[in-house]
Amino acid sequence: MVFSSLEFIFIFLPVFLITYAAVPSKYKNLIILLGSVIFYSLGVKKPVYIVLFLLTNMLNFIVGQFIEDSPKFKKPWLAFGVAFNFWWLIFFKYWTFGTENINILFGADLPLKDIILPIGISFYTFQNVSYIIDVYRRKTPAERSLINYGAYISMFPQLIAGPIVTYSTVAKQLEERTHNIRKVEEGLKTFTIGLGYKVLIANQIGGLWSDISMIGYESISSPLAWMGIFAYSFQLYFDFCGYSLMAIGLGKLMGFDLPRNFDHPYTSLTMTEFWRRWHITLGSWFREYVYIPLGGNRKGSGRLVFNSFVVWLLTGIWHGASWNFIIWGLVLFAIIMSEKFWTGKFFNEHKAAGHIYMILLIPLTWLIFSITDFHDLSVYFKRLLPFIPQKTYSILDKDYLKYLLEYKTYFIAGILFSTKLPQKLYEKYKDTVVCSLLLLAVFWASVYCMYKGLNDPFMYFRF
Amino acid sequence: MNKYRQCMYTVILILTCLVASPFIFKQIWDTSSAKKSKADKKEPKVIAAETTAPESEEPTTEAQESTEAQEKPSEEATTKADDSKNTFHFGQSDASYFDYALFIGDSRTVGIKEYGYLKNADYFCSVGLSAYKIANEYVDGGTISDKLSSKTYGKIYVMLGINEVANDTEYTITQFRSLLETIREYQPDAVIYLEGNLHVTIAAQTENITNEGIDALNYKLSELADENENVYFININEVFDDETGSLTPEFTSDGIHVLGKYYETWCDWFCANTVIYGDAPEAETTTAAETTAAEEPEYTEEEQYYDNSGDTYESYDSYSNDSGYSDDGNYYDESESYNNDSYNNEY
Numbered sequence: 039m040v041f042s043s044l045e046f047i048f049i050f051l052p053v054f055l056i057t058y059a060a061v062p063s064k065y066k067n068l069i070i071l072l073g074s075v076i077f078y079s080l081g082v083k084k085p086v087y088i089v090l091f092l093l094t095n096m097l098n099f100i101v102g103q104f105i106e107d108s109p110k111f112k113k114p115w116l117a118f119g120v121a122f123n124f125w126w127l128i129f130f131k132y133w134t135f136g137t138e139n140i141n142i143l144f145g146a147d148l149p150l151k152d153i154i155l156p157i158g159i160s161f162y163t164f165q166n167v168s169y170i171i172d173v174y175r176r177k178t179p180a181e182r183s184l185i186n187y188g189a190y191i192s193m194f195p196q197l198i199a200g201p202i203v204t205y206s207t208v209a210k211q212l213e214e215r216t217h218n219i220r221k222v223e224e225g226l227k228t229f230t231i232g233l234g235y236k237v238l239i240a241n242q243i244g245g246l247w248s249d250i251s252m253i254g255y256e257s258i259s260s261p262l263a264w265m266g267i268f269a270y271s272f273q274l275y276f277d278f279c280g281y282s283l284m285a286i287g288l289g290k291l292m293g294f295d296l297p298r299n300f301d302h303p304y305t306s307l308t309m310t311e312f313w314r315r316w317h318i319t320l321g322s323w324f325r326e327y328v329y330i331p332l333g334g335n336r337k338g339s340g341r342l343v344f345n346s347f348v349v350w351l352l353t354g355i356w357h358g359a360s361w362n363f364i365i366w367g368l369v370l371f372a373i374i375m376s377e378k379f380w381t382g383k384f385f386n387e388h389k390a391a392g393h394i395y396m397i398l399l400i401p402l403t404w405l406i407f408s409i410t411d412f413h414d415l416s417v418y419f420k421r422l423l424p425f426i427p428q429k430t431y432s433i434l435d436k437d438y439l440k441y442l443l444e445y446k447t448y449f450i451a452g453i454l455f456s457t458k459l460p461q462k463l464y465e466k467y468k469d470t471v472v473c474s475l476l477l478l479a480v481f482w483a484s485v486y487c488m489y490k491g492l493n494d495p496f497m498y499f500r501f
Numbered sequence: 502m503n504k505y506r507q508c509m510y511t512v513i514l515i516l517t518c519l520v521a522s523p524f525i526f527k528q529i530w531d532t533s534s535a536k537k538s539k540a541d542k543k544e545p546k547v548i549a550a551e552t553t554a555p556e557s558e559e560p561t562t563e564a565q566e567s568t569e570a571q572e573k574p575s576e577e578a579t580t581k582a583d584d585s586k587n588t589f590h591f592g593q594s595d596a597s598y599f600d601y602a603l604f605i606g607d608s609r610t611v612g613i614k615e616y617g618y619l620k621n622a623d624y625f626c627s628v629g630l631s632a633y634k635i636a637n638e639y640v641d642g643g644t645i646s647d648k649l650s651s652k653t654y655g656k657i658y659v660m661l662g663i664n665e666v667a668n669d670t671e672y673t674i675t676q677f678r679s680l681l682e683t684i685r686e687y688q689p690d691a692v693i694y695l696e697g698n699l700h701v702t703i704a705a706q707t708e709n710i711t712n713e714g715i716d717a718l719n720y721k722l723s724e725l726a727d728e729n730e731n732v733y734f735i736n737i738n739e740v741f742d743d744e745t746g747s748l749t750p751e752f753t754s755d756g757i758h759v760l761g762k763y764y765e766t767w768c769d770w771f772c773a774n775t776v777i778y779g780d781a782p783e784a785e786t787t788t789a790a791e792t793t794a795a796e797e798p799e800y801t802e803e804e805q806y807y808d809n810s811g812d813t814y815e816s817y818d819s820y821s822n823d824s825g826y827s828d829d830g831n832y833y834d835e836s837e838s839y840n841n842d843s844y845n846n847e848y
Contacts, residue, residue: 042530044525048526080512178605219507219511220508226510226511230514248755252754252755252757253616254761255759256760256761257760257761259759355606431762432616432617432761432765456812469506477511478514478517489528
């Protein structure tokens with residue numbers, strides 16, 4: 039079940055919230071747990087995945103206690119816990135990819151299994167691992183209530199596509215949090231903004247990317263090819279950022295303050311800055327649990343390059359089990375390293391240059407992210423650069439004008455809402471009648487689109 | 502006052518939700534029950550005979566001829582001989598054949614218009630168009646009647662139906678009938694080609710759009726062509742089908758439309774499948790045995806259809822092999838919502 043569906047907004051959410059509000063404080067976490075398991079069950083493809091999900095969480099809960107209770111054996115317990123968590127992630131996400139490549143590399147003939155990824159596994163695995171590591175490091179005490187732990191991991195707002203909330207950020211809130219009308223108001227507003235991002239911008243501008251795939255990359259003009267990667271960049275951002283905002287808004291309705299996941303990434307001056315503003319919780323996870331344990335930047339430049347390499351390689355494959363994601367991660371690594379040692383200072387000092395650099399470079403990296411097939415990818419790159427000799431096919435004359443007219447509203451909205459201006463205005467006027475009426479219009483426009491069936495699933499759902 | 506302001510959005514949101522909830526619940530209910538009843542609904546079975554994958558993207562005239570060549574039933578032929586359909590065969594014409602042609606269709610025809618090479622033809626097509634909608638639809642500022650009265654067309658190609666394939670076929674056919682009437686009113690002498698809807702890939706099938714449903718509609722369209730004077734049924738699926746009778750995945754990325762570069766193939770196929778009056782010339786027939794059959798004047802889609810189930814033809818003859826009546830359709834999302842609506846309205 040996705041947040042931007044009529045079933046979620048008009049059936050699941052009201053029923054859940056009424057129940058949640060009606061029960062006394064000490065049962066609220068239980069209601070979160072039960073509601074979230076129902077939510078998960080509605081989205082998952084195989085019933086056995088629900089069992090896997092519950093058992094995994096329970097095991098991490100137990101491992102966390104063992105680590106705290108028996109300091110002598112805490113290392114083996116941690117190793118066991120981490121191995122257990124990653125085993126399932128690797129099995130479900132990378133098994134097919136791994137066997138394929140072993141077959142190619144060694145000419146082996148290992149059987150390929152068609153494995154369906156359990157929904158949310160990339161996210162809950164990272165949360166479970168962060169929890170046991172934090173307990174190991176004594177950053178947080180182990181959770182003693184299975185219900186609280188279950189509520190933390192499974193909490194439906196963040197279960198399926200983040201933000202990746204670490205246990206230590208919400209530990210206190212699990213014990214005690216306040217519910218008041220201001221939070222509800224704030225939560226509903228945030229949810230509405232996220233819904234609008236998703237339904238009114240991402241889904242709409244995403245149509246251009248689908249149109250281009252439908253036409254085939256061979257048959258698009260160069261201006262249209264460039265429009266396509268801009269459209270895809272907007273789609274990806276408003277889709278994922280919208281989802282995160284909806285999650286934060288829903289969290290607020292339950293009294294939680296979930297961490298922010300996006301901070302106007304497209305206004306960055308360098309790729310380094312971009313990745314501090316994009317999917318913030320994932321970046322901090324890698325920094326906290328990979329980069330710093332490896333020594334971070336404290337062991338000399340050589341080690342820094344190596345550590346960054348590991349982080350970006352992992353970031354790449356976290357996003358998907360396919361070579362293009364690995365290439366994508368390595369390209370980001372190369373860009374970020376060159377900024378670190380060479381270009382970064384220049385772009386930070388010359389803002390205009392920095393913006394132009396990012397406006398061109400970010401969509402290009404998303405292109406590698408989006409196209410899994412290398413042949414298609416090379417065709418698309420050649421279309422972007424028409425001076426490279428290439429085989430040409432029939433192209434619709436002035437196709438870019440056709441699509442520019444069709445999508446201009448969404449491009450304008452995309453550009454506008456990528457800047458910091460709307461948020462500044464929102465902060466200033468959020469308690470006014472006008473703001474409430476505007477948000478109401480956004481909400482009903484989104485519902486209208488869903489009603490008309492113009493909606494499509496979250497791109498990040500394959501995680 | 503300030504306190505009231507703090508929860509203003511919550512209050513108005515909840516109030517409007519309460520007002521709207523009956524409609525929303527009805528929509529949710531209708532969507533889920535439409536899904537259910539569609540699953541129960543019996544689709545007319547059409548045999549999906551095996552076809553050899555069309556490695557040759559170009560439809561070969563020879564294949565076409567040989568199909569006709571095998572049309573056997575001379576009795577049936579004579580009974581139909583006094584039909585106003587005079588002796589004709591499908592054969593090759595050059596692109597100038599389309600000088601006075603009009604293409605009517607949905608998104609797939611939009612593809613032919615934009616990426617095909619038949620730029621000399623006229624087009625009346627838009628994404629999401631259907632036989633149900635066409636009477637009231639404005640395309641490029643005019644209705645279908647405006648277009649039909651603008652000049653005299655020699656040939657009119659119609660490819661509609663994918664957007665309404667989930668609806669009752671009989672109902673859709675009545676929509677096609679009235680479309681044919683409209684066309685005839687303005688263009689009494691034009692040759693009308695009813696095109697079978699293009700299949701979708703296996704992966705792209707949904708509750709609403711299945712190749713079985715497409716075949717059922719295409720079959721009805723072929724019957725409709727038979728019933729009417731100077732109306733012919735042609736079926737593109739012989740070109741783009743794979744061995745399962747679905748759109749071949751290599752030709753498409755969304756599973757519903759062929760890629761831009763394949764519209765050239767499609768246009769080649771249009772050129773190779775034009776109605777030519779008179780017997781098929783000898784030169785085009787491939788084997789001696791077929792010569793007699795090729796002289797067989799009558800050739801109806803119906804016969805071809807039945808022949809298909811026999812399926813004894815040679816490899817490239819996917820036309821006859823494939824039970825195949827496929828139709829061209831439109832934009833997918835729109836089609837779904839449209840289907841839901843009209844399904845509910847009509848039934």
